[in-house]
Amino acid sequence: MNIFNIIGPVMIGPSSSHTAGACRIGAIVNKIVDNDVLTEVRIQLSGSFARTYRGHGTDRAILAGIMGFQSYSEEIRNAMEIAEERGLKYEFIAEDIPGAHPNTARIYFTCKSGKTGFVEGASIGGGNIRVSNIDGMEVNFSGENNTLFVLHKDTPGVIANVTNLMYWRYGELNISGFHLSRKERGGDALMTLELDELPPEQLITDLKKMDNIDNALLIHAI
Incomplete structure (x- = not known):
């Protein structure tokens, strides 16, 4: 455990779980597509993410992470406008995933190359995340290493x-x-x-x- 597990991460937004953690889930997608260009994302929000995502900025945070911004990036506030400028189509769907952690997002993505896939991850508190599925394969990692x-x-x-x-x-x-x-x-x-x-x-x-x-x-x- 490090000091940021106790006091939380440096971040933009009101909630370490709903903004910082959400941004980091989006960042996993950004890393997975590597140097490919994202053209479309469909973001399924489950549990409390689905109930409060607008008020807590979860939508902007996930989108910012997908585009490569950090939890402390000022660009989070304007993530939707930046996505539109980049030609990145996005859609948010509030729909529970049975058996999932309360703060779970499943992100389906399409790249310019034609590559498609999805990532499922949960924000588990203090800005920490746990990724559980990539393209239908069960995984279990935090992104901290x-x-x-x-x-x-x-x-x-x-x-x-x-x-x-x-x-x-x-x-x-x-x-x-x-x-x-x-x-x-x-x-x-x-x-x-x-x-x-x-x-x-x-x-x-x-x-x-x-x-x-x-x-x-x-x-x-x-």
């Missing part, structure tokens, strides 16, 4: 190959959290590795060259 995603085939030996690569070539890296999800046995699977250090870009290049690895993506700590 540098996080490595490895999309791969659910084939024996893949996890060992990835961790061996990290040990032998990048031994200074320490894995602080690991989560594996898959839709079905033998199908697509997703490794989520939270790291104490920021890995070099070469690691991503090396991972993408490996057998049975479809993609690798690094999300810097937010």
Whole structure:
């Protein structure tokens, strides 16, 4: 725990959960699309997010995070106008997600390249978040650490190959959290590795060259 878990983050807005946390959920989408250009987002708000999002600025905060702004950015106040200037279409839907945390958002996105996907995350207090789903894959990370995603085939030996690569070539890296999800046995699977250090870009290049690895993506700590 650090001091910001106690006093809350530096932020624009009235609520660490409904604005700062919301902005950070949006920021995960910004990181996932990497250098692609977002053209459209549809944001489903659940629980208390759905009830109070206008008054607490949750809508502006999520949109600002999606566009790459921080929880303390002045641009949060004008996020909707900035989105329109950028040609980013957006829609908010107040609809509960069964079994979800009270402060949950599910963000569906479309990019200029044609790439689509969605992210589901919850604001759990003090500006902290917990991301639970990416493109239908269950995940479990906070965004506080540098996080490595490895999309791969659910084939024996893949996890060992990835961790061996990290040990032998990048031994200074320490894995602080690991989560594996898959839709079905033998199908697509997703490794989520939270790291104490920021890995070099070469690691991503090396991972993408490996057998049975479809993609690798690094999300810097937010």
